[in-house]
Amino acid sequence: MAAFDIIRSGKHKTPLKPKPMADMPHTELGMDYKVWCDSHKGTHKWRNIRWSVLIFMNLLFVLSFVFDLAILEGSLSGSRLIGFYLMDPFNALQELAISSTTGYIVHLTMNFWIGLFTILIFWFLLGGRSYCSWMCPYHFLAEMGERLHNYLVKTKKIKEHAFHTGIRFVFWFGFIILALATQQLVFENLNVVGIVSRAMIYGPGLLLFWVFGILLFEIVYSKRFWCRYVCPIGTTWSLVGKLSPLTIKFDLDKCGYCRDCQTVCLVPHELWFVQRGKATQETHYTGSDCTNCGLCIDTCAGNALSYTLKGWGTVL
Amino acid sequence: MAKKQIGRREFIISGSVAAGVLAVAGVGVKYLDISHSGEQLRQDFLRPPGAIGEVEFMYGCIKCGLCVQICPVQAIKLAGAHEGLSYGTPYIDVREQPCDFSCDALQCVETCPTAVLNFEQFKDAGALAVEKASQEPGVDLSKVNPFEVQKVAMKEAVLMGKAHINKNTCLAHQRKGFKGISRGTDFEGIYRAPDSKFAYATPLKDKEFDREICNLCVTECPIGESAIVFVPGRGSGKLHPRVLEGCTGCGVCVMVCPTEKPSIVVEPIKS
Structure with a gap:
């Protein structure tokens, strides 16, 4: 690759x-x-245009639920845009990995497959990882954290710590293996993207502390740690965007x-x-x-x- | 070349740390899995209609919340982090807000993209009922509304749990009546009562009851006499509710029960 x-x-x-x-x-x-x-x-x-799009899309999720608008229902792990299903590809990938070993795969609905392929084609045309900066609510939070981090580095309060970007693939394969080994969508319980998205739409929960923990780690230790080195959703999109x-x-x-x-x-x-x-x-x-x-x-x-x-x- | 080797070394170090973290997470999940497997299912954590077995449910559900969004009475909620691995999965707390079937079409099941709320069984039940109704001797086919037949059959095919009556606290068992608003004036739950003139659900607090012997669970049941009946007891001859085979575990009876602790509870079906 x-x-x-x-x-x-x-x-x-x-x-x-x-x-x-x-x-x-x-x-x-x-x-x-x-x-x-x-x-x-x-x-x-471009930053202003992008932030407007990101905030508008995430607000559309929230408003669709609060006012029952039926425009963009669901959350970032699975949604329906004016009736058309859209699936998060990494979530779907784990699901497919587990259900193909257990035989559950035959029960998945046509909407699941349509949603998966629609979103893959959509973001393929738009550059794959564009999802991260134009859609992901955690990216927005991390951008704010990054400013704080840059300030702290500039004033020599902290030191920058960089890692090898290849460990994204360790996490990517690791989470799939973890899903197979435990028969649970383990990543979804740690997924800051999904947690933030769900918290905005369905109300905040305890797992937001995990999100703030990651954010704090990014601010005081390593710049954009989650996005750069961990997030398997971003990795999936970067694979999708190879030929975009x-x-x-x-x-x-x-x-x-x-x-x-x-x-x-x-x-x-x-x-x-x-x-x-x-x-x-x-x-x-x-x-x-x-x-x-x-x-x-x-x-x-x-x-x-x-x-x-x-x-x-x-x-x- | 030297730089490349440093890069590789760095990758091996941070990569193995990452793999270690994942392995610890895996052990943790397995531990949670085992320590929670013996737990009783609770009536404040019923799965929505058509839910498949809990093991498949846990990996099948992608936690998108489409079922939450489509439910007209907002009976379905997403579990918080205190539910451990069940975080983000849908549940119904029937004492607060049960499923009252006022959507008429099991929309939560239809909307589920991964079929952890499996629509197949309801589709089959509906089709079978329509076929049966049209084949009955002496039936005027023009008078049979297939949608009505299908609707009822699908509703009756739901099996979230079974209701059980606690005889010690049940008002009917103590020959007590009930007069007034059953859960107080600030209770938020809504439902569509069988005698309601509206097609949609209305607040429970808007309805005043006056019963000589309390039979709210029987009269407010959305399924009707195949699920719960008011009959004389075998020994005493006292009238009291009895749950029958047709009970779907929807939990409307649990919500309307006027005693402080519900005298009727839904026991989830373990599949």
């Missing part, structure tokens, strides 16, 4: 030579480098090597090509770990990053 990503991203090729000073965007504009870098500070176009057309495009000739985009990014390894002397092609695309949150687009002074439908350029 990883090898496949490398070939696709162009990481295996020999890097291009870094641009000379004369070709840098700030010299072309006749600006001071520092001033140029900060010229997009305070731009939050919607990604973020990088134009080397507009880049000023400032790396601001990597600092704001949840998954900085997906932006490996922004570093001076790393890019191997004139244009690069982010891989499937990218949540298409648009923070890098907002922060980029040279507009080197943009949303794109890869492979559809000639059609549209």
Whole structure:
């Protein structure tokens, strides 16, 4: 899987030579480098759009229940959008794993299958892990926690602790094996996404303390710990998004090597090509770990990053 | 190459910590599973209609809450964290709000995407009843409403539990009557009484009873005389309620029972 990503991203090729000073965007504009870098500070176009969508969708869940609107019923683990079922894929995957060993699989309704495939196609078209930044209520909380965390790191109150991102797959397989071994959807009892979603719709419960515990851990110890290293839902979506057309495009000739985009990014390894002397092609695309949150687009002074439908350029 | 090796080492260390955490979680779940398996099912934790066996229910239910949302009387609730592994699964507390069948179509069962509330049995029961009704000799087919027949048959096919009467506290057994509002004026429960002129459920507190011998559980039962009857006792000849085979365990009788502790309780069916 990883090898496949490398070939696709162009990481295996020999890097291009870094641009000379004369070709840098700030010299072309006749600006001071520092001033140029900060010229997009305070731009939050995509962040504001994304937060609006995220809050609106989660509010729609709540309002549908409170006012009996029948627009978006259920919760993030399974829902019905104007009558059409939608299933959480990791939940469904555990369910399928257990029920195929016990034979219960034959009882699953047609709505289950339709819901599973609808949501897979839907988020595949929208970039897979876009679910995280555009839909997940915990992502929103974690973004707030991240700001606090960044402040604490900046003022040297705490140290940053990073881990290997590959342990997501240990958790992903681990939770499926755990489900098979115990015949319970164990992950659902620990799933901060589902807990927050359910708490918003059906009322808060004791498990919110678990959510706050994770959040606190992220704030004082390791930045975005759950999203980066644990969440198997995000991992599932990143697998779904492997071949998704919607990604973020990088134009080397507009880049000023400032790396601001990597600092704001949840998954900085997906932006490996922004570093001076790393890019191997004139244009690069982010891989499937990218949540298409648009923070890098907002922060980029040279507009080197943009949303794109890869492979559809000639059609549209 | 050196950097790659460091990466690999880091992965092995944090990966094994992750695997260890998961293993501990697995042992914990198994422990909870075993320590809770001997527990009695409770009447304040009845599964909704059509629920399959508890073992399958625990992995089949994805905790989406669609059954909660569709129930017109809001009888179904999602369990909190204090229920342990049952967190997020649907239950009914019949003393607070029973299933009164006022949706007429077992909508919670129909809406369930994973069929842990299994609709098949009700579909079969409904179809069988319609077939039976149309084959009865001397029946005018134009007068048979298949939807009515199906509705009743589906309702009667529900089996959440069986009601049991506590003779020591039951008012009828003590030859006592009941006059007034059965659960007080601030009780929130609603139901559709058999003699109600509305098609939907109305609050229990709006209904005043006046009975010489208390028989609320018998008259308010949504199933009727196949489930509970008011009959003279074998020895004493006193009138008192008796639960029959047709009881579905819906729990309306438990809600309406005026004694402080309900004199009629639903025992969940263990399957």
